[in-house]
Amino acid sequence: MWRLEPDQLIxxxxxxxxxTFCIYPLTAFLYLTRFPEVEWKAAVHIAKWVLIYIGVEWVGYRLGYITYSHGWNCWWSLFFDVHMFLMLHHTKPVWSIPMTILSIFFYLILFGYL
Incomplete structure (x- = not known):
């Protein structure tokens, strides 16, 4: 749905x-280790990380480091980021794992991979 483009350095x-091995795990670690207990602070925390992710992606897209396909765009990334950060902090794996699996199928079907 999107592709990271190489440059002269890498x-x-x-x-x-x-x-895969540095940026995503490190940001997930930072996101989870600083997750607040108070509900309104948690909402602000999620919003902050969604804005960081979508901001970095938008800049990457504008500079040509990210290309989209199959109808994906920055709006879908925003939707996905909200969904991802909501599921990432979920404390009940009995619910979050099946919901994540259903979400994967949702995206695969919607964007023509299945």
């Missing part, structure tokens, strides 16, 4: 590995 495999 090839495609390097870009994907950097995001």
């Amino acid at each position: 090839n495609y495999t390097g870009v994907v590995m950097l995001h």
Whole structure:
């Protein structure tokens, strides 16, 4: 649905590995370790991280480091980021795991991969 584009410093495999093994795990760690207990503060925390993710993606898209396909765009990324950060902090895996699996199928079907 989207692709990270290489540049002169790092090839495609390097870009994907950097995001997969460094950027995403580190941001998830920061997000979860600082997650507040108070409900309104949690909402602000989620909104902050959604804005960070969508902001970085928008800049990457504008600079040509991200390309979209199959109808995906920045609005879908915003929807996905909200969904992802809501599910990431969920404390009941009995509910969050099946919901995540259903979400995966939702995106795969909607964007023509299944």
